[in-house]
Amino acid sequence: MLISAMAHRPESEDCFLIDAHQVRLRFKTALGDVQNVTALYGDPYWNLPDESGEYHFTYSKAPMIKVASGQTHDYWAVTLKPPYQRIQYLFAATDAEGKTVLFGDRGPREDTEAERIEAANYFRLPYFHEIDRTKTPAWVSETVWYQIFPERFANGDPSLNPENCLPWQPEDHPGRDDYYGGDLQGVLDHLDDLQDLGVNGLYFCPIFKASSNHKYDTIDYLEIDPAFGDKALFAKLVHEAHARGMRVMLDAVFNHMGYASMQWQDVLQNGQKSRFVDWFHIHDWPLLPYRDPTQGQGDPQFDTFAFGPGMPKLNTANPEVQAYLLEIATYWVKQFDIDAWRLDVANEVDHHFWRQFHDALIAIKPDFYILGEVWHSSQPWLNGDEFSGVMNYAFTQQIEDHFLTGVSDAQTMLARLSDQLMLYRDNVNAMMLNMLDSHDTPRLLTVAGGDLDRALQALAFTFLQTGTPCIYYGTEMGMFGGNDPDDRKPMDWSKLHQSTWQRVHALVALRREYAELLGNGTTTYALTDAGLIKVTRQLAGQTLVGYFNTTDQGAAIAAQPLLQQGFEAGILSPKGFIVRAQ
DSSP: OOGGGOBOOTTBTTEEESSSSOEEEEEEEETTTOSEEEEEEEOTTOEEEOTTSOEEEOOEEEEOEEEEEOSSEEEEEEEEOOTTSOEEEEEEEEOTTSOEEEEETTEEEEOOHHHHTOGGGSEEEOOOOGGGSOOOOGGGGGOOEEEEOGGGTOOOOGGGOOTTOOOOOTTOOOOTTOOOOOOHHHHHHTHHHHHHHTOOEEEEOOOEEESSSSOOSEEEEEEEOTTTOOHHHHHHHHHHHHHTTOEEEEEEOOSBOOTTSHHHHHHHHHGGGOTTGGGBOBOSSOOOSOOOGGGTOOSOSBOBSTTOTTSBBBOTTSHHHHHHHHHHHHHHHHHHOOOEEEETTGGGSOHHHHHHHHHHHHHHOTTOEEEEOOOSOOGGGOSSSSOSEEBOHHHHHHHIIIIISOSSOHHHHHHHHHHHHTTSOHHHHTTOEEOSOOTTSOOHHHHTTTOHHHHHHHHHHHHTSSSEEEEETTGGGTOOOOSTTGGGOOOOGGGTTSHHHHHHHHHHHHHHHTHHHHHHSEEEEEEOTTOOEEEEEEETTEEEEEEEOOSSSOEEOOOOOSEEEEEETTEEEEEEEEEEEO
16 A cells, blocks of 8 residues: 555645535545545544543544546545534545555554544544635536627727727737727627627626736726726626626736836836835836846846736735725725626735735625636635635646647546646635636637537536636637737627537536536546546536547447537547436
8 A cells, every 4th residue: 555645634625614514524545556445533522431441532434435536646535524513533544455554643553443542643623613614606606707808809889999990800810919999888789699698707808997908007907998988888887797697707917017007107207216116026226228137138127027027016015005906906896896806917916915805805795706817726825715716727728638639638638637626625616717718828719720529529528517617708609819919809790699609509508507516516537438538417416427529439329418519320429529417
């Protein structure tokens, strides 16, 4: 038995409260190494006398279930409901030959009764504090998001067009500085189309006053960019979205400001005498010309996003900066009733500030959704006091690598997906934003090499996963696009309600119909003998099963599908899928 591979972290994704009375435990063992695992547990103060009259800890036993297998580990889990809202526990792992090892707070121990009743061996959750339980907004797990890049979605009010605005041509290859006149009126005009598609969450890229077409270089966080409209129009848009059952998520950059912001301009004009000098990370004077170390110019005079001199990094440890940003964060909730923030470059801002940010928003709206842009493992942000979830690029990358590019085989993908799911608490996994493309990546159909069936197979697989799915505008129209800025073409409204739209609509409808199951149910993976990927989602006696053929051969399967692609006469073709109820 490979004892060195055994692992468990108390009060983490390995041990978390489901509610005020139930705790979920997870335990890791080496892949294929252990036959079964039993949790030994009890109340820390429940001691009974043995035959000699000496008092000892008295434990109960609960078999654990192998819930997933990753690249190097098997994952075991059990849910326990101790009567007094406290627990101590350890794990008894048994291999195929019947050898058992105990694993607890002090590491591995020989399996003897003396070690089983030794309290020091046990992990402990001293009390189930409801205030410490990681809580998430329930509505998010039942949401299908739609990401809107406002400048390219629809031009509803030409009077707002910036100078040199280009004609609306969906086949264009936009330059970085091009404008097409998209605005909030355009979104308002198409809310009914989005409702027809079935989405119930609108995720807007930044709409605040900024210098660029993408608006990630904020000038004023408290004003709508005049090319998009004004606050009255935005208030109407939120009201109309809410009337259609749609939530609204805004995007903000609290890591850095735009070059043209009042605060940075004051620093450039007044130097070390500026009252905003401590709002930024400044190391050397004069500030200009900026020294770019990637060009061999020496160390930069101030910190920026990447090495972009037009985006100076904010000092979020400064109380004045904190107060300013918290005013912005709460303003759009109090005044316009937005439901969520998506936070750009969230991993580059300090945890101390994000905890303040979380508390300020939850105090106003307890079911507020906070989504961080983090492209890597995100446990430090997902313990209930910072973000609800993150943009789940690490998860969806595995889907792309198998379904779209063939970089990995099916078994590798499923193992990696399992590893990703085990990084976070169950309710946190339900908050993760699953998208196959965005304003920061090539479009789905482009990555799929123009193969629509392959692209929609990957999208269908994504829609069956744990997490809240997101469609990038234009995916339903079959739009192409390479890396930024080519992935930001003007929306092709000529394809509305056509065949690709209908197929995406069917996926959204399935996700919405089974929202509770797909939002909150368990997820298991398997490969059939024919090489089909099998996904099983279960909740409260209800089951959905999806089969996906990523092989180069048709496979026979008996099913009455709720939704299908490439399934005829009992044969599931390559690039095909079926989803059925069981």
